[in-house]
Amino acid sequence: MSEPAAIDADVLCAAYLADVTGLMQSILVDERDSLDRAASRVADQVAADRLVYVYGPGGHSNLAAQEIFFRAGGLMHVSAILDEGTLLSNGALRSMAIERTPGYGKVVIDDQRLGAGDLLILTNAYGINAALIDAAMTARQRGAFLIGFNSHQHASHSAPTHPARHPTKQNLHDIVDIAIDTKVPIGDALVGIEGVSERIAAVSTFANAFALNCLVIRTVAKLAERGIEPPIWRSGNAPGGDEANGRFLERFRDRVRWL
Numbered sequence: 001m002s003e004p005a006a007i008d009a010d011v012l013c014a015a016y017l018a019d020v021t022g023l024m025q026s027i028l029v030d031e032r033d034s035l036d037r038a039a040s041r042v043a044d045q046v047a048a049d050r051l052v053y054v055y056g057p058g059g060h061s062n063l064a065a066q067e068i069f070f071r072a073g074g075l076m077h078v079s080a081i082l083d084e085g086t087l088l089s090n091g092a093l094r095s096m097a098i099e100r101t102p103g104y105g106k107v108v109i110d111d112q113r114l115g116a117g118d119l120l121i122l123t124n125a126y127g128i129n130a131a132l133i134d135a136a137m138t139a140r141q142r143g144a145f146l147i148g149f150n151s152h153q154h155a156s157h158s159a160p161t162h163p164a165r166h167p168t169k170q171n172l173h174d175i176v177d178i179a180i181d182t183k184v185p186i187g188d189a190l191v192g193i194e195g196v197s198e199r200i201a202a203v204s205t206f207a208n209a210f211a212l213n214c215l216v217i218r219t220v221a222k223l224a225e226r227g228i229e230p231p232i233w234r235s236g237n238a239p240g241g242d243e244a245n246g247r248f249l250e251r252f253r254d255r256v257r258w259l
Contacts, residue, residue: 004195012191016201019190023183023203024210031180031211038147038178039218045119046077046223046230051255053114053144055081056123056208057131058099059088064123064149064208068216070259072235075216076248079256083108086131098131100164105134109142112257116143123148123212125184125204126164127155127173133166136175148176149211151184151204180215182207 045052052075056065062082069080084090085098085108098104108131114120120139124132127150139146155171158164173179184207189199223230231251234244253259 007193012193016191020203020206023207026183027181027207027211028214030183031214034178034180035211035214035218038180038215039222041119041145041147041178042075042215042219043222043226046075046219047226047228050077050117050119051079052077052119052121053079053081053112054121054123054212055083055108055135057083057086057105057108057135058124058126058129059086059092059095060202060205061124061132061208062087063205064212065121067209068212070233072233072238073216074233075219076231076233076252080258081108081112082258099129100131102130102167103134105131105136106138109135109138114139114142114144118142118144119147120144121147121149121212121215122172122176123208124150124172125154125182125188125208126151126158127171128158128162128166129164130166132172133168133170133175136172137168137170140175146176147178147180147215148172149180149182149208151207152179152181154184154186154188157186180211182211 042052054065054068056062065080065082068074069078085104086095088095122132122136136146150172152173155173160169184204187199188202188204190203191201192199220230231248234241236242236245
């Protein structure tokens with residue numbers, strides 16, 4: 001029996017880097033107008049001293065909500081909805097079961113009491129799960145403005161019978177007011193290795209983080225054009241970080257639920 005062929009992991013990592021950067025480049029170009037429109041709405045909220053809510057129901061999609069919340073370089077007006085139900089820290093299989101449970105997202109949004117004048121960013125790698133769709137439908141019914149981040153290809157090519165789907169079979173990008181396509185390919189993982197049946201190295205966390213930070217960049221740029229300097233988090237580990245953040249804490253402590 002012959003020895004397995006040598007595999008050059010450096011080449012595979014370089015290909016992964018190229019694929020990740022290529023995907024982010026496509027977001028930068030293709031989603032420019034959608035991100036710009038979304039940034040205008042977020043800037044309006046910040047200028048009016050209103051919170052910007054972000055919710056990422058579903059396993060690793062929670063990371064997207066956390067990416068722009070209480071984060072160095074992030075807007076202090078961002079209030080992440082860190083509901084315990086779908087967090088992986090409470091059990092990965094439990095998280096998946098809850099994100100597939102119809103009605104759960106409605107409970108979360110009702111509990112936040114979102115309504116007219118509020119803005120909710122919904123982030124999800126694939127854009128189909130029941131908790132996500134219920135959150136979107138409930139927030140819309142309550143009068144909130146919705147911005148969605150998900151892969152349109154992944155959502156559109158997921159079968160209507162997929163067990164994660166909401167009973168209405170809707171996709172996030174068909175419900176929200178402004179949809180940003182994160183371009184995540186079907187299956188998420190990008191790298192194939194000969195002799196290994198499954199692909200490895202997912203891209204959705206990169207895609208979500210890049211798209212959301214582009215939204216923040218565009219928002220702050222628009223505010224600066226209006227002569228508004230918004231409060232922005234500085235890393236607490238950077239020189240003067242605690243002092244810089246402390247100037248604004250009382251302004252947000254009782255407003256941002258998970259602060």
